[in-house]
Amino acid sequence: MALKIGRGASAPPFLVMDVIAAANTRQAALPPGAPHVIRMEVGQPGTGAPAGAVAAAQAALRSGHPLGYTEAFGLRSLRQRIAAHIKDWYGLDVAIERIAVTVGASGGFPLAFLAAFDPGDRVAMAAPFYPPYVNILTALGIEPVILEAGPDTRFQPSVAMLQRLDPRPDGLIVASPCNPAGTMLHPEELAAVARWCHANGVRLISDEIYHGLNYESDVATAAAFSDSAVVVNSFSKYFSMTGWRIGWLVLPEDLVRPVECLAQNLFISAPHISQVAAEAAFDCHAELQENVARYRRSRDHLLRALPAAGFANLSPAEGAFYLFADIADRSNDSVAFCARMLAEVGVAATPGVDFDRTRGNRFLRFSYCGPEADMIEAAERLKAWR
């Protein structure tokens, strides 16, 4: 008799992983001395955790104290540091009871979605979007509602777009700076969206994982504008701690206990060692700002050099470490285009189809968090390839 397979089993792959595998294969097959593959497909800092975080983890290991489960919402001392960070960056007081330490932002999504939505609910987001939003919602039986956004709103949702939605969605996910476009909702725009959501009974989920990597304008947190919003954040990007799998949520009062119960059941706690390291990362801003300065230099260089290499139509690049290029004048098949670019000049980038299922065929995403010299060389190779 055929066994049942659940809807979660039909979650599509995250295509960038296939591009990473293709780039690895090509690199492995190169003869000695051949120019290396330049990795502009990966969305993670090439740097490791800051030295202070590593030292704190080493000290914890050497101390012999057992590393065990922590409270589901994390170490109190870490939550206090997160609250202090929120005060420092946004001038906002948040009670530590509302802060939940999670297994990366990724671990925060199912907690937030399960606590806030039911199967059959509808959750809106602008396209292009970070693919796991749609894939996790779908696996949970929640219906994604896609708002096609373009350069006129810097690929971000607007209140006007939300007002046109009939029926109103149950939730909205925003990301600023966002992946893949690298664009932002400026503070007044985020405020307007957050207030509209609150007034209209739409639960806002604000992905703030790229805060700290903003080059043109200040960032604001949705928690400053709405008492009902859920904020998702992480140590993976600005804090350069991707592999430590640690992040946090700022929760509205009504979701604190539901998320705590879910977290106890789903994860028990985030890794203890990562919590210790993350706490120390808050003392490492000088080192982390050097990373930001490097991203900014790479971004500035690519914004100057890529147009001359045939990528003239770039997103505004306000934050994160991504450039979203409209390649309609060169190809209508971004998967084939990226494969050819990798094969012919050894530059790996991510086709837009991962991020936008209807228009992604004419976009690709360059990530510029790799070594600065690689970013300079990539632009040269692409110019010669044009």
Ligand SMILES: Cc1ncc(COP(=O)(O)O)c(C=O)c1O
């Ligand atoms: C917009 C966005 N949100 C969430 C994540 C997941 O981050 P984490 O490593 O904290 O799980 C990513 C990872 O690239 C991302 O780009």
